Amino acid sequence: MKTKQYKSLLEVKDLQTYFKTDAGIVKAVDGISFDLNEGETLGIVGESGCGKSVTNLSIMRLIQSPPGKIVGGEIFFEGLDILKLPENELRKIRGNEISMIFQDPMTSLNPFLKISTQMVETIRLHQKMSHKEALAKSIQMLQLVGIPVAEEKIYYYPHQFSGGMRQRVMIAMALSCEAKILIADEPTTALDVTIQAQILDLIVELTKKMNTAVILITHDLGVVAGMCDNVCVMYAGKIVEKAKTMELYKNPAHPYTEGLIKSVPRLDRAHKGRLFSIEGQPPNVIDLPDCCPFHPRCHKVMDVCQHHYPPTKDLGDQHEVACWLYVDEKEFPND
Amino acid sequence: MTKYIIRRLLGVIPTLLVIITISFFIVRVAPGGPFDGERALPEVVKRNIEAKYHINDPLLVQYGRYMFDVLRGDLGPSYRYKDHDVNFYIFESLPNSMVLGVIAISISVIFGILSGMLAAIHQNSWIDYLSMALAVVGISVPLFVIGPVLQYVFAMKLGWLPTSGWFSTGDGWKTVILPALTLAFADFATIARLTRSSMLETLRSDYIRTAKAKGMKSSSIIFKHAMKGTMLPIVSYLGPAFAGIITGSVVVEQVFRIPGLGKFFVQSSFNRDYTLIVGVVIVYSVILVIMNFLVDIVYSLLDPRITYT
Amino acid sequence: MNLLNKQAEPQATNEFDQVIVGNSLSKDAWRRLKKNKMAVISVFIVIIYVLLAICAPILPIYPYDEIILDHQHLKPSLVKNAGQLLMEKRMADLYTQAWREGRFELSEEKDDMIWAWIDKGEVNKVWDYMYKEGNIRMAEGTFVFNTAEQRRIDTLNTKLKTDLQISVKKVWYTPEGGKRINISKLPLEEIVAIYADMVGTTSEIETEQYGREIEQQLLKTIMRQNPDLTTEEYNLLLDKELSGLSERKRDTLIRENIVAKITSQAKDIALFDLKEAAGNESVNFPLNKEITIKGALSASVKATKMHERRYYLGTDHQGRDLLSRIIYGGQVSIAIGFIGTITSVLIGTILGALAGYLGGKIDYFIMRVVDIMYGLPYMLLVIIAMAIFGRNIINLFFALAIISWLTISRMVRGQIMSLKNQEFIEAARSMGAPTRRIIFRHLIPNSLSVIIVFSTLRIPSFIMTESFLSFLGLGVQAPYASWGSLVGDAVAGMTLYPWKLFFPALAMTIFLFAMNFLGDGLRDAFDPQSKNQL
Numbered sequence A: 001m002k003t004k005q006y007k008s009l010l011e012v013k014d015l016q017t018y019f020k021t022d023a024g025i026v027k028a029v030d031g032i033s034f035d036l037n038e039g040e041t042l043g044i045v046g047e048s049g050c051g052k053s054v055t056n057l058s059i060m061r062l063i064q065s066p067p068g069k070i071v072g073g074e075i076f077f078e079g080l081d082i083l084k085l086p087e088n089e090l091r092k093i094r095g096n097e098i099s100m101i102f103q104d105p106m107t108s109l110n111p112f113l114k115i116s117t118q119m120v121e122t123i124r125l126h127q128k129m130s131h132k133e134a135l136a137k138s139i140q141m142l143q144l145v146g147i148p149v150a151e152e153k154i155y156y157y158p159h160q161f162s163g164g165m166r167q168r169v170m171i172a173m174a175l176s177c178e179a180k181i182l183i184a185d186e187p188t189t190a191l192d193v194t195i196q197a198q199i200l201d202l203i204v205e206l207t208k209k210m211n212t213a214v215i216l217i218t219h220d221l222g223v224v225a226g227m228c229d230n231v232c233v234m235y236a237g238k239i240v241e242k243a244k245t246m247e248l249y250k251n252p253a254h255p256y257t258e259g260l261i262k263s264v265p266r267l268d269r270a271h272k273g274r275l276f277s278i279e280g281q282p283p284n285v286i287d288l289p290d291c292c293p294f295h296p297r298c299h300k301v302m303d304v305c306q307h308h309y310p311p312t313k314d315l316g317d318q319h320e321v322a323c324w325l326y327v328d329e330k331e332f333p334n335d
Numbered sequence B: 001m002t003k004y005i006i007r008r009l010l011g012v013i014p015t016l017l018v019i020i021t022i023s024f025f026i027v028r029v030a031p032g033g034p035f036d037g038e039r040a041l042p043e044v045v046k047r048n049i050e051a052k053y054h055i056n057d058p059l060l061v062q063y064g065r066y067m068f069d070v071l072r073g074d075l076g077p078s079y080r081y082k083d084h085d086v087n088f089y090i091f092e093s094l095p096n097s098m099v100l101g102v103i104a105i106s107i108s109v110i111f112g113i114l115s116g117m118l119a120a121i122h123q124n125s126w127i128d129y130l131s132m133a134l135a136v137v138g139i140s141v142p143l144f145v146i147g148p149v150l151q152y153v154f155a156m157k158l159g160w161l162p163t164s165g166w167f168s169t170g171d172g173w174k175t176v177i178l179p180a181l182t183l184a185f186a187d188f189a190t191i192a193r194l195t196r197s198s199m200l201e202t203l204r205s206d207y208i209r210t211a212k213a214k215g216m217k218s219s220s221i222i223f224k225h226a227m228k229g230t231m232l233p234i235v236s237y238l239g240p241a242f243a244g245i246i247t248g249s250v251v252v253e254q255v256f257r258i259p260g261l262g263k264f265f266v267q268s269s270f271n272r273d274y275t276l277i278v279g280v281v282i283v284y285s286v287i288l289v290i291m292n293f294l295v296d297i298v299y300s301l302l303d304p305r306i307t308y309t
Numbered sequence C: 001m002n003l004l005n006k007q008a009e010p011q012a013t014n015e016f017d018q019v020i021v022g023n024s025l026s027k028d029a030w031r032r033l034k035k036n037k038m039a040v041i042s043v044f045i046v047i048i049y050v051l052l053a054i055c056a057p058i059l060p061i062y063p064y065d066e067i068i069l070d071h072q073h074l075k076p077s078l079v080k081n082a083g084q085l086l087m088e089k090r091m092a093d094l095y096t097q098a099w100r101e102g103r104f105e106l107s108e109e110k111d112d113m114i115w116a117w118i119d120k121g122e123v124n125k126v127w128d129y130m131y132k133e134g135n136i137r138m139a140e141g142t143f144v145f146n147t148a149e150q151r152r153i154d155t156l157n158t159k160l161k162t163d164l165q166i167s168v169k170k171v172w173y174t175p176e177g178g179k180r181i182n183i184s185k186l187p188l189e190e191i192v193a194i195y196a197d198m199v200g201t202t203s204e205i206e207t208e209q210y211g212r213e214i215e216q217q218l219l220k221t222i223m224r225q226n227p228d229l230t231t232e233e234y235n236l237l238l239d240k241e242l243s244g245l246s247e248r249k250r251d252t253l254i255r256e257n258i259v260a261k262i263t264s265q266a267k268d269i270a271l272f273d274l275k276e277a278a279g280n281e282s283v284n285f286p287l288n289k290e291i292t293i294k295g296a297l298s299a300s301v302k303a304t305k306m307h308e309r310r311y312y313l314g315t316d317h318q319g320r321d322l323l324s325r326i327i328y329g330g331q332v333s334i335a336i337g338f339i340g341t342i343t344s345v346l347i348g349t350i351l352g353a354l355a356g357y358l359g360g361k362i363d364y365f366i367m368r369v370v371d372i373m374y375g376l377p378y379m380l381l382v383i384i385a386m387a388i389f390g391r392n393i394i395n396l397f398f399a400l401a402i403i404s405w406l407t408i409s410r411m412v413r414g415q416i417m418s419l420k421n422q423e424f425i426e427a428a429r430s431m432g433a434p435t436r437r438i439i440f441r442h443l444i445p446n447s448l449s450v451i452i453v454f455s456t457l458r459i460p461s462f463i464m465t466e467s468f469l470s471f472l473g474l475g476v477q478a479p480y481a482s483w484g485s486l487v488g489d490a491v492a493g494m495t496l497y498p499w500k501l502f503f504p505a506l507a508m509t510i511f512l513f514a515m516n517f518l519g520d521g522l523r524d525a526f527d528p529q530s531k532n533q534l
C-alpha cells in the first residue's frame, strides 16, 4: 500500500484544525503547510496560544474530539495520508514512526503505573523484545537522560519524581521508540537552565545518530538557532514566515519575526535601555475577520493589512513570508 | 502498609464510641423508656431490665457497664419479648438481610460499572442514552415506588416471580430477585453515572493521550491505563453505597415482607422496643464501619499517591 | 421610522471588530442553562408544582380530609361522577352474583377465564367483564334482575339522587336585638354556655363532659401513633400527655370540639330541612341556605348532591379525593424539601466556611464530627429520633436538617480552602478586614455556585428521605398526607386499586425527575468542565 515516491518524509498541506466552543469556533490551526525531510530538524516558534501544539497533535491525530476536529488539509507521512488511515494502520505509525514528547510532563505520565511499566510497554509495543531486554533498555535510556540510580528509580511512580525528572522520563520514553520523526513540544520548559542545554544536546546527538527528523516546538529563538535547519514562525494559527534558520536570522522578512528576534536578549550586543518587546496581545482566533491578524501590533501597518489576509510570497531560497510588504502594490485587492 | 491499616483502625474507634454512647442514652435516658416510670412493662421484662442495668448505680457506672456489655457483644434484653434477648432476634434476622444486601450491592456494582463503561466508550450512542436514561430513573424514582411497581408488573401482571416471601416460602431463590433488584437500582444508577463521567474524564486526560501516542490499542488503553483512574471515585462511593443499601433494605424488607433486620427495626420502632432498635443500629453501624474501613484500604491500594505513613 | 425599534445596545469591540464579551460566570451559566432543553422544561415543571402547592387552598378541589365513606375506592374517571360509578359497581356485583348462582350463564371457556381471574385475585377484571356482558344481555333482554335485585337497584338510585353533602360554612349567634356574630369568634365560656343551652344542660356538666372527651381523643391519637402497647402503657402515656397539656391548648381543644358538635348538629338539621328539596327535580343544587339551629343559633350551609362529585384521580380507602390529597401531599413534600434544604445548607455552609477559613483546631474538630457522622447509618438514627420524640412533621423536619449538613459542609470547606489562598482574599486580609467579613462578603459569595448546584440536587433527595419515612409510617401522620405516605398507604391494595399507587407515585416521580434534571443542568452550566460528575 505504501507509495514509494514521495518528496519529503512528512508533508503537511493546508492543515485546518478547529475547536467548537461555547463562544464560537476556535480556528486554532488555519491553513498550515510545511515539509520535513529525513534527518532534518524543523523549529516551530510563536507566542503562546498560536497553535503550535495543536498542529503537532493534529499530525498524530490526537486532537480531542469533540470539541476539536481536523476540518481540512492533508498530512502525508512517507506518501501516506495520515488523515485517511484506518485506526489500526494509524497505530503502526504512532510511537513507531512518529513519537512525541508532550509539553506538560506533570500530567502526561500515568500516575497509577510505575515508570518501568510505562517504559517497557512503550518499547515492546513496536519492537520485538523480551520484558527483560526492554527493561534493560529502559534503564539505559533513563541513564542517558541523566536520571541518577536509574535501575532503582525505574520502579518509582511518577508522583515520586520532580517535574524536571518527569520531563526527562518523557524524553527517554519518546527516544526509546527509535521513530523516524520525533516531535518535541517544548521539551525543556520544565527544566533548569543547566540541564536544558544538556537535554537538547542529547536530543540532537541521539537523533543525528539515528537519522531522526525532529520537529522542535519552542519559544526560545536561541535554541532554534542552535539546533534547527529550518524554522516556521506561527501567529494566530497561521505560518507567517518560513525559512532556513540562518536566512531567517539574517533577513527576517515579517515584522513579527523581526520583533521576535529583536526581543531576544543578546550578550554580544550592548543594550541601551530596555529590551525590545512587541506591544499588545495576539488576537483570539474566534471569528477573526479577513485581515492580517498581526496588524494592530505591526509598526509597518498599511491600509490593506486591515482588510485582507496577505498571500504567501516566495522570496527565494525557500524563504516564504505572508505579508503585504512583499506584495506588489498593483496586486493589492481594490475595494 | 501495616502501619496505615493500624492507623485507620484506630480512627474507627471514635465512631464506635459515639454510636455506643448515643445508644446508651437512648436506652437509658430517652423519654418513653422503662426508667422514667412512664411505661408499665410486663413483670418479667421489668425484672430482666432491672437486673441488667442496675438502675440504682450511678449513671457513669451504668455507662461503663453498658459499654463493656456491648463490646462483648451482649445487646441486652428486649423490652417487648420475654423469651429471648435482643441478640437472639438479631442473629435470627441478620443473615437474611446480609444475603439481600450482598446480592444487591453486587448487582449494582457489576452492572453499574459495566453500563457506565459501555456508555462512556460509546458516548452518544444508543447504549449511552439507554443506560443513562435507566440511571436517571434509578436516581429519581424512590425505591419504595420501584419495589411496588416491579411487584405489580413482574409478580402480579406477568406472574413470573413471587410477590413476596423469602427462601423458606417454597419459591426458593426466586424470592430474592425482585427485592435485590429493587434495592440495587438506586446504587446501580449512581455507579453507572459515576463510572461514565469518571471514565470520560480519564479518557480526556493527558496520560491517555500519551498512551495513544505510543500506538496502543483502545482496548488495552482502557484496561491498562484508564481503569484505575476510573475506579477511584467509584471505590470512594462504595462507603455511601453501603449506607444506602442498609437504609434501603429497611423499606425493601417491608415491601417484600422479608424477615430481615430492617423489618424488625421498623416494627420495634413502632412499639418502642428501644433495646432492640438500638441493637439493630449498633449492628448496622458496625457493618458500615467495617465496610468503610475496607473501602479505605482498597482505595489506598489502588492509588499509589496515598502515603501510608 | 426607527422609533419602534429599540436602539441596539452599543457593544464593546476590539480592533478586529470582535465583540468583547465579559466573562461573568453567572451570565455564562445562564446562557448555558437556557441551551439545555431538559433543564428548561424542568424549570417549568417545578414552577407548576410549586404554584399548585402554594395555591392548593384556593383551587376548586374537594377538601383533602373530607371523608365520604360511601365513596371508598372509586375508580378514577374523567367522565363519570361518583353516583354513576357506584351504580356500575352495584350492577357488576349483581351480575357476578347471578353468575355464581347460575342464573347468568356463560360459555365454558368464559367460565374458566373468570375462575382463573378470581384465583389470581384479579377481581377488577371480573367486574369489568361482567358489567359489560351483563349490560349486553340486559339490552338483548336475555337477562333480567329478579325483584330483590331490582329493589336494591332502585334503592340505590333514589339514594344517589337524593343524598346531600352539607358543608357548614359559618355558625352564627344572634344575641337579642344585636347583630349576629360568628361563634368561633366568641370567648370559650360563651360558646360553652350557648351549647349547654342548646342541648339543655348547664355549662358545668358540659365542661366536665369535655374533659372526658378530650381524654378519649388523646388516647385515640396515642393508640394510632403507638399501636401494640398494653393498656397500662397507654394509660401512662395518656397521663403524661394530659399533664403536659397547657391551659390554652386545653381550651382550644374544647372549643374545637364544641364547634364541631354544633356544626354537625347544623348539618343534621340542614339535611332534614332539605330532604324534601333533594327529591325535587326542580330544585337546583348546589344550594346555599340559612338555617336556624335553635333559638339564637343559626348557620349558613351549602348543600351539594353528594354523588354528583367527580373524582378525576379516584378516591382512597376513606372516600377522600385522591387529586386533592396528591396536591396537598405535594405541598407537604415540597415544603419539607425546600425548607429542609435551606436549613441544612445554611448549617453546612456556616460550619464548612468556619472550618475552611479558620483551620487549625476548629477545622479538625468540625471535620472529625463530620467523619464520625458519616460513619453512622443516619437514616436509622432519624427513625429512632422519630420513635422517641413522636411522629410529626416538625420533628421529622428537624431530624432531617440536622443530619443533612454533612456533605455541604465538606464541599464548602474544600472550596474555601482553595479560595483562601487566592490574591483577592489576601488583599482583603492585608487591609484589615475582620474574619467574619471575609467569610461572608468574600468567601461564601465565591463558593455560591457550588452551593446552588448542590442545593438543587439536594431537594429531591430530601423529598425522597421524607417520603421514605412517611412511607414507613414514621413521617407525616393522617389526616395529613405526603407523597410518601400516599404511596405507602396504596401498596397493600395495589392489585385492586392500582390508581392509588400509580398517581401519587407518578406525581412524585415527575417532580423528582424535574429537580434532578434541573440540578444536572445547573451543574453543567456552572461547571462545564466536570460534565456529568456526580
Ligand SMILES: Nc1ncnc2c1ncn2[C@@H]1O[C@H](COP(=O)(O)OP(=O)(O)OP(=O)(O)O)[C@@H](O)[C@H]1O
Pocket: A019, A020, A021, A026, A028, A046, A047, A048, A049, A050, A051, A052, A053, A054, A055, A064, A067, A068, A103, A285
Ligand atoms: N481543547 C480545546 N478546546 C478549545 N480550544 C482549544 C483547545 N485546545 C487548544 N485550543 C485553542 O487552540 C489555540 C492553540 O492552542 P495551542 O495549545 O496549540 O497553543 P500553543 O501554541 O501550543 O501554546 P503554548 O506555547 O502555550 O503551548 C489556543 O487559542 C487554544 O485556546
Ligand SMILES: [Mg+2]
Pocket: A052, A053, A054, A103, A185
Ligand atoms: Mg503548546
